[in-house]
Amino acid sequence: MTKASQENALRDARYMFGSGIDFPVSKRARVVISFLVGLLCLIASPALASPPAFDVEDPGKALQTDSGVIQLTWKSDDQTTTPQYELEHTPPGSEPFILPTGRDATRVISGLAEGDHRFRVRRAATGELPAGDWSSPLQVKNDFVERSKVVRLLWLGSIVVLATAIAIIHGFFSSRNLN
Amino acid sequence: MLLPENHYLSVAALSSQTAWAVVLTLSIVWVFLGFYWGRKAKDSEGFMLAGRNIGLAFGSATVMATWITSNTIMLAPQFAYEQGLWGVLAYATASFGLFLFAPMAVRIRKLLPEGTTAGDFFHLKFGKAGWVLFLIITLVYSLSWLVTMAVAGGELLNVLTGIDYKVGMSIILLVCVLYTLFGGLYAVVGTDFIQSLIILFGIILIGALVLTRIDIPETHSLLAERQPMLMQSYMPVALLSFFNIMLFGFGEVFHNNVWWSRTFAMREGIAPKAFTLAGLCWFPIPIAAGFIALSAGPLGINVTNTNQIGPAVAQYVLADAGFGAISGILILVVLFCSIASSIDSLLAATSDLLLKDVPQHAFGKKLTEASFRKAASLVIIGTGLVAWALALPRLPLYQILYASGPLVASLIWPVIGGLFWKRLHRPTVLLGIILACATGLYFYFAIGWYTASLVGAAVSMLMTLIARIIPKSD
Numbered sequence: 001m002t003k004a005s006q007e008n009a010l011r012d013a014r015y016m017f018g019s020g021i022d023f024p025v026s027k028r029a030r031v032v033i034s035f036l037v038g039l040l041c042l043i044a045s046p047a048l049a050s051p052p053a054f055d056v057e058d059p060g061k062a063l064q065t066d067s068g069v070i071q072l073t074w075k076s077d078d079q080t081t082t083p084q085y086e087l088e089h090t091p092p093g094s095e096p097f098i099l100p101t102g103r104d105a106t107r108v109i110s111g112l113a114e115g116d117h118r119f120r121v122r123r124a125a126t127g128e129l130p131a132g133d134w135s136s137p138l139q140v141k142n143d144f145v146e147r148s149k150v151v152r153l154l155w156l157g158s159i160v161v162l163a164t165a166i167a168i169i170h171g172f173f174s175s176r177n178l179n
Numbered sequence: 180m181l182l183p184e185n186h187y188l189s190v191a192a193l194s195s196q197t198a199w200a201v202v203l204t205l206s207i208v209w210v211f212l213g214f215y216w217g218r219k220a221k222d223s224e225g226f227m228l229a230g231r232n233i234g235l236a237f238g239s240a241t242v243m244a245t246w247i248t249s250n251t252i253m254l255a256p257q258f259a260y261e262q263g264l265w266g267v268l269a270y271a272t273a274s275f276g277l278f279l280f281a282p283m284a285v286r287i288r289k290l291l292p293e294g295t296t297a298g299d300f301f302h303l304k305f306g307k308a309g310w311v312l313f314l315i316i317t318l319v320y321s322l323s324w325l326v327t328m329a330v331a332g333g334e335l336l337n338v339l340t341g342i343d344y345k346v347g348m349s350i351i352l353l354v355c356v357l358y359t360l361f362g363g364l365y366a367v368v369g370t371d372f373i374q375s376l377i378i379l380f381g382i383i384l385i386g387a388l389v390l391t392r393i394d395i396p397e398t399h400s401l402l403a404e405r406q407p408m409l410m411q412s413y414m415p416v417a418l419l420s421f422f423n424i425m426l427f428g429f430g431e432v433f434h435n436n437v438w439w440s441r442t443f444a445m446r447e448g449i450a451p452k453a454f455t456l457a458g459l460c461w462f463p464i465p466i467a468a469g470f471i472a473l474s475a476g477p478l479g480i481n482v483t484n485t486n487q488i489g490p491a492v493a494q495y496v497l498a499d500a501g502f503g504a505i506s507g508i509l510i511l512v513v514l515f516c517s518i519a520s521s522i523d524s525l526l527a528a529t530s531d532l533l534l535k536d537v538p539q540h541a542f543g544k545k546l547t548e549a550s551f552r553k554a555a556s557l558v559i560i561g562t563g564l565v566a567w568a569l570a571l572p573r574l575p576l577y578q579i580l581y582a583s584g585p586l587v588a589s590l591i592w593p594v595i596g597g598l599f600w601k602r603l604h605r606p607t608v609l610l611g612i613i614l615a616c617a618t619g620l621y622f623y624f625a626i627g628w629y630t631a632s633l634v635g636a637a638v639s640m641l642m643t644l645i646a647r648i649i650p651k652s653d
Binding site: 067159164171 | 260261262263279282283285286289402404405406407408409410414415416418419421422423425426429479481482483484485591592595598599600627630633634636637640
């Protein structure tokens, strides 16, 4: 938590007890209660922080990939000193699973199957701190290169490589007696 | 056994003192060895071709070490993580270029018994226009390779040790420039021999440790569940890159003076054996490096930058095996060696081209023995400075190199035709090279890097075959 937000929490507590409700307590007790409430705000504020948000131009629009690889990054206003994150990945037609990312607010996802994938991110539970709320989901659509195009290029590759090898081997044997 | 899921990792840094101690020790050792071996270089032939007296052990070691670049250590794991098993195999096919160059080396020695550079061959077979075309392509490719090595060196030192990128990149380049300057090919081959042993030891050790740290059936099932395409036989991008990388490798090896100068520098009959042996030793290295990266997910490692996945997993596994601070040192030494072994070769081979080819084939003059060493120093320093200036902006690691893929692939068939065929219509071959470069670059930008070299090689093949049929006019 930053110094500024600590001061904000304490200022809020002072405001509540200083000018809001008139409690029949002594001045010393009022100071103690103010301190305790301030402390409570300090502890509770990370849990109340808004969930992380994916760093994308249009959150409602699915990201596209044709290679099965995508890098996801997210932002968070979580004031916890060292927030750790976990990413939930729901592949098409499968159960979701959790990917821990530690303190990194980014992860390169690879080996994606073809289809629509859903991702959510949240602050992970650490020590006494419970897990945060999930972010809004992000859709990722993986569409591989057309199969017909792949097959055509594979044929071309096979022909070129085979022809290259044959030309070299044939050239080697036929040029052994040449100068 | 798999580690707890909540493990995450970024590449850990060595302490500043340790990092500087390792970097300075390596730098001093390589410069000293360069100076020591360089005393053998009494004349230009000694400096450029190590007296044409390299044997099998040094020959195969220098070929292998040169081919193990930072790309092998950094890109092979990246391919594995992004493209799975096919990606690993695709990268390993780069060794096929070395295998196929072995029979070509026999013909090269026969055709050019007194040859010094690849430029000699292009000038002999395709005239001045062909030589100019070759020079442009090879300089673009060699400089982009050199710059990517320098960028990778700076980034690695930065990630592993915290040394500023510009300082780290400058140190690696400076060290390589210094020992190449003192010792020429003698220094390059000698240091390559030691560097290849260090690299092999490091990769085998890390690969073996990864094997002891993971449960293979469990790793397989986790990958199948969470990254299913990495284990699939139909992985489109990986399948396409399979032939693309292979042809890129062919183009790199067949045309570049790095390999031609080694062919000329080896004793009679050694080159074919050395290239085959180097290919055999190199083949498992990207597979081992890729295997290390495939285990990143199951080990619970959060991958934030695929460029650094190899060192990140290696760092984690070594640290987990109780190597402590030594793990960082070991990775730093292996990577420093892999980068230096390529930079020195590129510096020497590119400088040879500029030193010998440009005066001879462009102006019809040869450098005298008296002026050679001074000119060599100026050219090596100049090449190093150009690479340094281009590496300063920290350009992306492999986009630049892959863009040069179609350029080198366009030279595969002209080299084969020039070596083995008597009849070849020269203008058609040259037109083929230009068309292949243009088409390959178009595909690179329009479809993807994984088609560029393939298309470039195909166009060049077609045109060279046509050039064989057309009656020779000159």
